[in-house]
Amino acid sequence: MINTSNVREALKKSGVSIDFDTLPEHASFQDHELDSMDMMNVFLEIEEAFGVKIPDDDIAQLDSIQSIISYLQENS
Amino acid sequence: MLEQEIGIAEIGVYIPTRRESNHEKRELLDVDDNFIDNKVGVAYVTRKLDDEDTSDMCVKAFRDLAFRSNLAPEMLECLVVVTQNPDGNGLPHTSAIVHGKLGCRPECAAFDISLGCSGYVYALSIVRAFMMQNSMTRGVLFTADPYSKILDPLDRTTVLLFGDAATATLLSSDSLLAPVAFAFGTYGRDGSVLMCDGGVLKMNGRDVFNFSAREVPKQITHLLQKCSLSSDDIDLFVMHQGSRSIVETIQRRLGIDGRFPLRLQEHGNTVSSSIPMILQDILHGSATGTILISGFGVGLSWASAILRRTQTQRSSM
Numbered sequence: 001m002i003n004t005s006n007v008r009e010a011l012k013k014s015g016v017s018i019d020f021d022t023l024p025e026h027a028s029f030q031d032h033e034l035d036s037m038d039m040m041n042v043f044l045e046i047e048e049a050f051g052v053k054i055p056d057d058d059i060a061q062l063d064s065i066q067s068i069i070s071y072l073q074e075n076s
Numbered sequence: 077m078l079e080q081e082i083g084i085a086e087i088g089v090y091i092p093t094r095r096e097s098n099h100e101k102r103e104l105l106d107v108d109d110n111f112i113d114n115k116v117g118v119a120y121v122t123r124k125l126d127d128e129d130t131s132d133m134c135v136k137a138f139r140d141l142a143f144r145s146n147l148a149p150e151m152l153e154c155l156v157v158v159t160q161n162p163d164g165n166g167l168p169h170t171s172a173i174v175h176g177k178l179g180c181r182p183e184c185a186a187f188d189i190s191l192g193c194s195g196y197v198y199a200l201s202i203v204r205a206f207m208m209q210n211s212m213t214r215g216v217l218f219t220a221d222p223y224s225k226i227l228d229p230l231d232r233t234t235v236l237l238f239g240d241a242a243t244a245t246l247l248s249s250d251s252l253l254a255p256v257a258f259a260f261g262t263y264g265r266d267g268s269v270l271m272c273d274g275g276v277l278k279m280n281g282r283d284v285f286n287f288s289a290r291e292v293p294k295q296i297t298h299l300l301q302k303c304s305l306s307s308d309d310i311d312l313f314v315m316h317q318g319s320r321s322i323v324e325t326i327q328r329r330l331g332i333d334g335r336f337p338l339r340l341q342e343h344g345n346t347v348s349s350s351i352p353m354i355l356q357d358i359l360h361g362s363a364t365g366t367i368l369i370s371g372f373g374v375g376l377s378w379a380s381a382i383l384r385r386t387q388t389q390r391s392s393m
Contacts, residue, residue: 044285
């Protein structure tokens with residue numbers, strides 16, 4: 001099931017040093033200093049948790065929890 | 077005739093003195109210090125000297141090996157070089173060139189193995205089996221893959237990561253570490269994510285990261301199960317030093333605390349040399365009884381092995 005709680009749980013597994021429990025849904029990952037290697041870990045966990053393959057071309061638009069939720073809902 | 081068990085007896089290392097600071101490339105490549113230190117994990121990348129070729133790096137690694145083991149070239153029965161950046165176009169093979177530069181005997185077998193970051197693990201199995209099949213007791217396995225030959229200085233995906241180095245591992249019947257089990261893997265259809273295109277290295281960092289993060293923990297888990305071991309039985313997990321981020325990701329996904337050494341800050345990802353460089357540091361220590369090594373990368377290719385300590389001090393040489 002795709003919801004905020006499940007997406008946050010997947011993000012927490014990424015090992016990135018940011019509190020995904022309290023990060024606002026529309027907060028920009030880049031503004032919170034997540035770099036390209038952090039995002040590799042983020043998308044790895046999202047792909048595995050939700051059984052999706054996120055192409056490189058779609059990565060740039062996925063800069064917040066909300067954008068990931070919307071993307072998963074459109075592409076699951 | 078009984079086959080003599082062949083294992084790792086000693087390791088020599090050559091690290092070029094020339095190096096480039098990644099921090100000085102911050103503006104050029106649009107990266108910050110945190111990324112360099114904590115994600116890539118490389119402050120300096122080493123570069124071979126202009127008048128050095130792959131074979132010369134092997135010769136220098138051999139000198140370090142000879143110093144540590146009193147090994148002379150005429151003692152070698154087998155000489156293997158793991159490289160995908162050979163001297164010239166690869167003809168003659170680099171191991172033959174090394175053979176000539178060292179002055180080895182004509183009876184000494186010499187061949188190259190074309191593998192990258194998985195190369196040391198694969199080669200341990202290959203050379204050990206070759207030596208045991210042919211009743212050889214002294215061989216040297218070289219790793220020397222200077223990616224500086226093919227790097228794009230403006231590609232931050234690669235130029236901040238890869239460094240040049242060479243190693244020489246003495247394989248003999250009087251060993252300190254013996255391989256007890258191996259596992260291998262290949263995804264040939266995905267090879268284009270890390271390749272040399274028009275003489276320049278091209279890497280899709282995300283695809284290589286995903287492959288490593290998914291396949292390496294699976295293979296390690298499988299290898300442990302095959303040997304009826306748990307992760308608690310392993311004193312040290314020596315991963316190929318792809319980047320600080322991938323080593324830490326593999327560790328996290330395996331759920332293991334500690335025991336994952338990092339050694340890439342001062343020279344970078346040295347391809348097939350990264351594992352033996354760490355092994356050299358712990359070769360003579362009794363605290364490491366069982367070691368798991370794992371190499372992964374270009375191919376896509378990956379391999380893991382479990383090494384057991386046979387003794388803390390060799391009886392000969």
